[in-house]
Amino acid sequence: MKLKNIKWSTIKLMFVSHVFGKTAAAIYKSYVYNCNTKNFLKAGEHITLVKPLYLIPQRIELGSYTRIQPNVKIIASKNQKVIIKKFSAIGAGSTIIPGNHTPTVSIPQFLSYLYINDVNHTLIVGEDVWVGANSTLLSKGSIGRGAVVAANAVVSKEIPPYAVVGGIPAKIIAVRFSIDQILEHEASLYPPEERFDRDYLEKLFKEKYSELKTLGTSIITPKEIQQLTLEKSKYRIEDYSNL
Template sequence: MSLLNKIINRIINHYAILRDFKGYHCRYFISRDRFGYVAPNAMIAQPFRVESPQSVFIEENTRIRIGINIINAPTEKVIIKKYTAIGPGTSIIPGNHTSTVGVPHFLLGLAHINDKSKDIIVEEDCWVGTNVTLLAGAHLGRGCVVASGCIVSKPVPPYAVVVGTPQKIIAKKFDIDDIIEHEKVLYKHEERMTREELEALFAEHFVDKKTFGTNKPLTEEELQRIQETKEWTQFVEPF
């Protein structure tokens, strides 16, 4: 190989490295103005990988931990609503593809051939554990808890606690009276679930299910810590 060819090959290799680094940086370290919407006080830890940030919407009082991976096409929305916390290593994948004769999988997803996708919505006050996978069809209901390592591909009812692969309901977050008190603190009157809605929810999903949360009154010290946390996170009060 001539000296000129060696120089040309080095230039090509360096260009490839720069191209890959640029692609990595663009996908893993994303400025807020590239998202569809990010609330000013949303806490997003980097690196946070997103394929199509313009289709991702993150509301106020949310916390997104390190290593989140959103693999979405521009037409696939991901909506994360207020009060929600998402643990490290979670993957959100609203797209799926049907195997197609004559098209290798290398090209299938990149070319968006026979896509089967659904928007993924995480409603208010959800807690998503570490290394969870949310697939097309996942819709997390208000106040639900998703255990670490869970794979979710179907709707999760409000205030359900789900575990496993695939997901299954093992508990309810609170009892009905506690949910009513909880929502009085977090939501305007017109946003709250009614007792009738909660009774129907419990009859359908939570018969004989244990309660995950607690209604133990907070101490003065705990109330002070809550107030301090609100101040440094610039918490947006509901009303």
């Protein structure tokens, strides 16, 4: 790669490694390089990255208003990718692995870094998702919009929108909001063309959430509304509820 095509932050990382050694470079990477949104494949606005982080930014896309808490690990090889969409947060100590290996005759696990017969995926964390602390998302564990992953869960399959999941392996244990609450919630966060409609939600609830309890609430005090409005204004989060 020509020097002129290398980002300045990458040059600094190479310099630290060359002058101070691999240990210093690893510390610099987890506390500085990995917390710079300019190093990611794509990054929106108002992103919070809490150091240290153990990941490869060039294989990660971050939407606007996303947050990654400390000690998160994202382990992705060259043909794998993680997309975290807007409004979502990844809890401290969580691990995301968008691929895996196919056992292959003559290849010991020690040489898995050769990426022969890797199974490559793009793991997507949808909009407005909360991934609880110390959770693990495995290769097919994409998370639907608005879902909640309980702390310490292991997700190995796709999770539908607004599900609340927990356990090892993760199972649906509740639904975040009722249909009416989802419609109200989405009317605030998303422009009309991005929202789920009632027909889709009714079908989703019939197939996935029959007889499950709802965890969310619509109750919020006037003082809390004022605080929320101020915070949304500070981050320039548009409210679409009047459209």
